[in-house]
Amino acid sequence: DIIKFSQNKDDLSNAPNTEAFINMFGEVLDKTIPCLEKGRCLGIVIGDKYHRGTWIPLGFQVMNEVLKRDFVLKSIIVKNFEETRGKRNQKELWRYRALVGGFYIFKHEYILLFKKV
Numbered sequence: 795d796i797i798k799f800s801q802n803k804d805d806l807s808n809a810p811n812t813e814a815f816i817n818m819f820g821e822v823l824d825k826t827i828p829c830l831e832k833g834r835c836l837g838i839v840i841g842d843k844y845h846r847g848t849w850i851p852l853g854f855q856v857m858n859e860v861l862k863r864d865f866v867l868k869s870i871i872v873k874n875f876e877e878t879r880g881k882r883n884q885k886e887l888w889r890y891r892a893l894v895g896g897f898y899i900f901k902h903e904y905i906l907l908f909k910k911v
Contacts, residue, residue, distance in 0.1 A: 812843075812850055820859050827863055830910050836865060839873075841903035853904040860908050871905040 799807045806822070809815035830836060838860070840853045861867060 812845070812852065812855070815852070816855055816859055819856055823860060823863055827910070832910050834910055835868070836860065836908045836910065838906045838908075839903060840906065853906065857904075857906050860906070864911055865908040866911055867906070868909050869905075869907040871907070872902050873905055874902050 797807060799805060802808065804818075806815060806818050809818050827836075838856060840856050842852045843850045857867065857870075
């Protein structure tokens with residue numbers, strides 16, 4: 795599941811499910827896009843998630859949500875990493891959770907670049 799970054803119910807990381815996350819993300823887009831001039835760029839850094847042993851391509855779902863709103867995709871950059879703030883230097887704990895849960899240990903995230911048209 796998504797790593798929780800706060801207790802705030804409006805924090806996207808506290809969305810109760812993937813559909814709610816995408817809807818909440820869409821609301822953020824709708825509030826911020828008017829501030830971005832036509833021809834300017836939008837960047838999003840996001841990873842995927844697992845839910846009950848199933849890979850959820852959250853990055854691509856977010857990409858599709860942006861593309862519904864007068865943007866074109868300019869690039870997808872796959873960023874590899876070993877340690878993250880979200881894992882808080884608990885690499886072995888996350889490895890254990892992955893092995894017990896039967897899922898892949900994430901070592902990447904996406905940097906999605908869009909241009910407003």
